[in-house]
Structure formats: C-alpha cells, structure tokens
Amino acid sequence: MFEMPPQKGRDLLARVVVFHATRRTIGRLWELSEQEPVVRKLLLDLELSAREVAAHDGDAAAVAARMLEAWCAVLGAALQSPVVPAVARRLFEDMLAAVRDRAAHHDPFTSMLEKVEGQARALYGDAWRPTELSVLHCRTHPRRANPAHDPYAVTATIVWPPTEAGAHIELHVYCEAFGPAAYAAVPMLLTHECVCHVAARQAEAKADSAFAEGLLDWAAYYFLDAWAVKLDPEFGPTVRKHAQQLKTVLMSDALSTEGLARRIGHDAAGHLQAWFEDQLLLSPEESRVRVAQLAVELNTVDRPLAAKDNLVSRLGWPLPPDLHDALHSWADGGMSTEKFLDVAVCGAP
Amino acid sequence: MSRARVLGAAAALNEFTAAQVAAYCEDDQEGVLDVLREHADLFEPVPQARSPRWRVTDRRRLREIIAAQDGTRRSAPPRPEPGDLSPARLLLAEQTLIACADEPSAACRRTMAATATNYLRQFLAGLPDLDERPRWWEIGPACVEELGERLSAGPVPVSPTRLRTDFALAGLTGSEAAGEDVSIGLLIDTATGLSRLMGTREAGQEPVQRLSRRFADLAMKLTTPSADGRPEVAAPARLLSALAWRRAGPVAQGGWERAARAQVTLLRTIADHHPLVPPEGRGCLYRVLGDAGHGRQRVAVYRDLLELLPRRYACEPVEELLPGVVVTAEADPRAGRLLSGYAGVIEEDLKSSPYGSERALVGQLAHRFEEFGDAPAHGDRSVTDRTTETRKELLALFDVGV
Numbered sequence: 001m002f003e004m005p006p007q008k009g010r011d012l013l014a015r016v017v018v019f020h021a022t023r024r025t026i027g028r029l030w031e032l033s034e035q036e037p038v039v040r041k042l043l044l045d046l047e048l049s050a051r052e053v054a055a056h057d058g059d060a061a062a063v064a065a066r067m068l069e070a071w072c073a074v075l076g077a078a079l080q081s082p083v084v085p086a087v088a089r090r091l092f093e094d095m096l097a098a099v100r101d102r103a104a105h106h107d108p109f110t111s112m113l114e115k116v117e118g119q120a121r122a123l124y125g126d127a128w129r130p131t132e133l134s135v136l137h138c139r140t141h142p143r144r145a146n147p148a149h150d151p152y153a154v155t156a157t158i159v160w161p162p163t164e165a166g167a168h169i170e171l172h173v174y175c176e177a178f179g180p181a182a183y184a185a186v187p188m189l190l191t192h193e194c195v196c197h198v199a200a201r202q203a204e205a206k207a208d209s210a211f212a213e214g215l216l217d218w219a220a221y222y223f224l225d226a227w228a229v230k231l232d233p234e235f236g237p238t239v240r241k242h243a244q245q246l247k248t249v250l251m252s253d254a255l256s257t258e259g260l261a262r263r264i265g266h267d268a269a270g271h272l273q274a275w276f277e278d279q280l281l282l283s284p285e286e287s288r289v290r291v292a293q294l295a296v297e298l299n300t301v302d303r304p305l306a307a308k309d310n311l312v313s314r315l316g317w318p319l320p321p322d323l324h325d326a327l328h329s330w331a332d333g334g335m336s337t338e339k340f341l342d343v344a345v346c347g348a349p
Numbered sequence: 350m351s352r353a354r355v356l357g358a359a360a361a362l363n364e365f366t367a368a369q370v371a372a373y374c375e376d377d378q379e380g381v382l383d384v385l386r387e388h389a390d391l392f393e394p395v396p397q398a399r400s401p402r403w404r405v406t407d408r409r410r411l412r413e414i415i416a417a418q419d420g421t422r423r424s425a426p427p428r429p430e431p432g433d434l435s436p437a438r439l440l441l442a443e444q445t446l447i448a449c450a451d452e453p454s455a456a457c458r459r460t461m462a463a464t465a466t467n468y469l470r471q472f473l474a475g476l477p478d479l480d481e482r483p484r485w486w487e488i489g490p491a492c493v494e495e496l497g498e499r500l501s502a503g504p505v506p507v508s509p510t511r512l513r514t515d516f517a518l519a520g521l522t523g524s525e526a527a528g529e530d531v532s533i534g535l536l537i538d539t540a541t542g543l544s545r546l547m548g549t550r551e552a553g554q555e556p557v558q559r560l561s562r563r564f565a566d567l568a569m570k571l572t573t574p575s576a577d578g579r580p581e582v583a584a585p586a587r588l589l590s591a592l593a594w595r596r597a598g599p600v601a602q603g604g605w606e607r608a609a610r611a612q613v614t615l616l617r618t619i620a621d622h623h624p625l626v627p628p629e630g631r632g633c634l635y636r637v638l639g640d641a642g643h644g645r646q647r648v649a650v651y652r653d654l655l656e657l658l659p660r661r662y663a664c665e666p667v668e669e670l671l672p673g674v675v676v677t678a679e680a681d682p683r684a685g686r687l688l689s690g691y692a693g694v695i696e697e698d699l700k701s702s703p704y705g706s707e708r709a710l711v712g713q714l715a716h717r718f719e720e721f722g723d724a725p726a727h728g729d730r731s732v733t734d735r736t737t738e739t740r741k742e743l744l745a746l747f748d749v750g751v
Contacts (some may be wrong), residue, residue: 100634122368260441286357306457313467320486
C-alpha cells in the first residue's frame, strides 16, 4: 500500500500509528502546538522518534509496536519536565493513556477508506465501484505552500478512468511535513474521492469541472459532516474541524483551475439550497439534503461532463424560469434526474 | 440523532433502504430504523424488493412533521448574496472557451460555449454599474457597450475589448460546433478586437494569450476548406492554411501584438483573394493566372517553392495572396515548368497521404524539399542551402523534431 522507499514508508507509518492511537486528542495537540513551546517540542520529538524507528527494518506490525513503545517513553519523559504547563500536562497524560491502552493499528489509512467507502456505497448503491488505496510520497507540498501556513501536506487523486472492476485512489503525502492536521484531513480527502469520482459516469477527469470539483465537492463536505462521528466517534469532531479548515485553504486558491471550479460549484449549491427553501418551503437542513441528493444522482447519469458543467453554470441567482419548472418536476418526483439534466442543459449560446 | 434529518432524507429519497437514508444522516441504520418504526404510519415496505426497502405513503403529513421537528427553519427565505465571485466567473468562462480546443465532441463544444456565455452574463449581471438590473440570462454583448469604459474602472477591472472578444469567441465556438457558416467579416471583426486587446496591459495575462491562440485555431478551422466539398484540394489547402496561421502566430511574428495584427491581415487577404479555393481543376500550390508579357507568365505559387529555383531562373514575386505562404509571381517558362513539376509532386503526396495531422503533412513536405534541394540537376549550390533553411523553418514552426 505504501508505494515509496521502505524507510520513508516506515517513517510515515510510525507517525500515523501515533496519530491514530491518540486521535481523540490530536485536535488539542495541534491547537496547543501553536501556543505552547513544549507541545511544539513534543511534535519534533515525534518526528525524531519516527525517524529512529524507521531506520530499522521491520514489517508494519513491528514498526507500529516499536513506535508506540518509543512514544510512551517520549511522553513519559515530557511529563517529567517541571516547565510543562497544566493544560499541556493534561494533554500529555491523555495521550499516554491512549497509547498504553491500545493495540497498535498498523494500517489506519485503509481502515479510514473502508469506513468512508461503506457510507459511499450505501449512497450510490449499484453504481458503486470497489476501491483500493495506494499511499505515495510526493516531493513537495501539494500546493507548494509553507507547511507553517498550510499544514495539509497531503492530497488525494483517483487513477482515471475508474473501471467497473474498481477505482484506484492515491494518497499523495508530503511525508516530511505530515503532521496531526494533515492526518485529520485524510477522511475528507477520501470522502471527496469517493463521493465525487469513484462512481462518476464521465469519460475524463477535469480539474476545472464546476460540477465534479465544485457541486459534488460541496456534497462531499455535506456527507463528511454527516458521517464524521459515525466513522470514528473519537476522531469525528477533529475530522470535521480540519475538513472545514482544509476547505478554507482550498477556497483561498482563487486563481487555480481547481479553485475556480470549486468556488463556482459551491456557490451553485448555495443557490440551489436557497431555491429549495424559497420555492418548496423546505428547511435549510432538508434543502441541503435535496442538493446533496441531486448532486449524487447527477453524478451517475450517463451524460457528458460538459452537460453537467453547463447545468452548474445555469445555477446563478436567480435561477432561470425553465430551471424553476424542471426543478419543481424533479422535486415532485415527476421527472427523473436524467430527464432533468437533459431539460435543464442549454445547448446553444 | 436528528429525527428531522432522517425524515428529511426519507422524504427526499421517497423510496429507500435504511442504509441509503443513513448515508445522508449522522445516524446509523439502526437509528434510521428506529425513526421509521416511530413513524410507521408514514411509510410502507416495498413488496418483493431484493433487500428491505420502504416508501413514503403520506408526503404531506411527513412534511408537516419535518417542519415541526426541524428547529433550523428560518422565518424568511434567504436571498443569496452576489459574493465576490465575479472574477472567478470571468476566468472560468475564458478557461471553458480555451478548453474547447481539446474537446473532440462538437456537441460538447457547443455546450461548453453556452456554459462560457452563462458565466460572462453572470459576470456582467454582478457588476454594480448597470443602470437597470436585468436578469443574467437576458444579458448579452450589448451590455458591454452600455457599460463601456466603466468596466475598466469597476471593482473587477476588465476592458470592454476583452469582454467583447470573450462573447465573440463563445459565439464562434458555438457556430463552429454546430457546423454553421461563419462570415469572414465576423472573423475579421473579432481579430480586429483581439488586435486592440493585445496592445493593452491585459495582453500580458496568460488567459488572454491563450484566448488569442484559441481564436487563431478556430479561425483557421473556419477558413480552411473541408474535405467534403473538394477532396482533391483538402490536404494541400489544409497545409497552406496551417502554414499561414503559424507564420502569423506570436512565435514567428515576435510577439502577441504583432501576431494579432498579422492575423487581421491574413483574414482580410483570405476574404479578398480566396487563395485556398482554386478554380476547378487548378492546383493549390501552383497555377497559371495569365500572361505577364515578355514571355513570362503570371502565376500563383506556394512561396517556399521559389527557394527551389536556381538563381538563373527568373521568377519575381509580386503580391501576397496568402500572407507568408502564397504569392503571385511573374515566372519565365523554365521557372514555371520547374515550379509546376515540384508543386504537382507535393500535391500528389498530400492528396494520397494517409496521415491527417498538420505535423505529418509538414513532415512530408520537408522530406520533398530535402529531396528536391539535393538534386544535382539544378547545378546551383544555393538551392541546397536555401531549401535546408526552409526545411528547418518549416519543421520548427510545427515543433517537428529533426
């Protein structure tokens, strides 16, 4: 699964094992690292411990066990320091208890994907494709950003095209800067790939698609918010928080192809939600359900991506009259999603 | 557990499994089933389903319960704020037009042109300077004229010329994709607008340069005869057209502004002379136009062929029929026979070529130039040197490796 030089793979695994074991607390760990030098030092110690463990050969289980043992020692030593403030001391104690109580989990990424896939499979039903995961090392930060400002040193892609046999998701990790925040963002990245791309019926991947990377991305955030605690009660709140922070980072990329498509697609989702509230008198919550439902159903309609992008382009406020009528029919159950797309797309300038 | 969310998902899906509803909620399947049981009067099992499914039996009552339970209802419906997405809409419109170059499906290109137009309209609709507030789908290029120079001073500075060009390009893209005839006058107007745009600061922006390249590709396509009408001239005409547009491009012209002006000239020449559509039975690369007096003939000839003439042969270029590519000339009989021979061989090569790409056609042409240039019969060393330079230039124009 880790497709990278063995030592780098062991280094990454060592960190991930610790993040998984202490996931209930890594949200606090990250926040405090911005305020407390002793917590920043702890993260540096984590990095060093991972390198030391990785320097020795061993399978995943051995690496995981050695790392947790090393981490217990690091936390124990940190707690001996007289300069640890009370809030950090409580955090270290919680982390130590978590590490001591757990058996090492040596494949957290696959475990995350399996949980996300379970939800996405229920969403897409027969349109779902089985997935497999590879974790690759990338030489630079995915957005060539400073990790101090953008800690999400990881991204995900799907090998195109997915086939009926399955879809191959790749996690691209900038291992040198992969910390707690990046780990907490992985469920959102996997959710994006599963919701937006695994079941998609389109001939090509397009980074500038306001439908695939915009409207569907909005749906992916909707679903991650719904699933986060179900997927992992201990980790859910932290996952939600970092999903939103990741979104802020990605949305701030105003001029990139993906950034444009994402912003426009999210805006279109907002307009659709407003329409459902205004025209069908649905609550904001119900309206979001309808928008997510429409996005997911459109994703499996066998039509060119250009048509779906055109639909998104027509979701400017206010919605044109013909789109009103078509949406009413669709919402009433009187028009299939496929027919809705055919009616709603404007093919001539 | 949010009962409202479970019931909302059930209402949205109308017919569902517990797992499907759970996928929209924070609840797991057991939690969903609990809610369904609690409101059993609103749902019924679907008979003979592969796995347990339910459907809604009383939508009105279900909606009432959802409304009563959902504490998130607002007192008044929302009105989305325009936000600051105007720059994004303009850029996405232009990116969509540029992406049409790589889209093989005509139907998709037509849809993409419509998509780009939607974003342009929404960009204009979002500007504060409009005197009236038209609905975005009613806005057209005329709005650009109404706003005029106020666009350059607005919250999203953009020149009227750029927007006019964007709208024109969307129109041309849609027409090309629909197989409609496009008047050369419209192409000249668009090229003229682009020429003005490339003389402004916006010319340094990557999207503007890519739009200029896209226009050139589109204009070339729209002015090159197709194989449907006269298959015997299709390949030679395609070669000449491709050469003309490449030589009018930014690399050959030494800059975007000069290229834009060259493209206006190119289009005007095409409009005036129709150089790519020779009379029936006449060749594209060489044809006799008439008597020039003093024993010479007036000919139309592919300009690079003149490099194959020994210096002792008389052939004087007179006028450009297709800038950089086809000229009229006054040729003595020996020059005429040689040019006619070379042109005939090359045209036969092109007509019978199994390769469709411009690069392949240029590769074939360059091969013949090498062969003709090295022939000892002409006895003029400068022919070899000149054709070598011509070959290099041709191959470089089309990025063909030597």
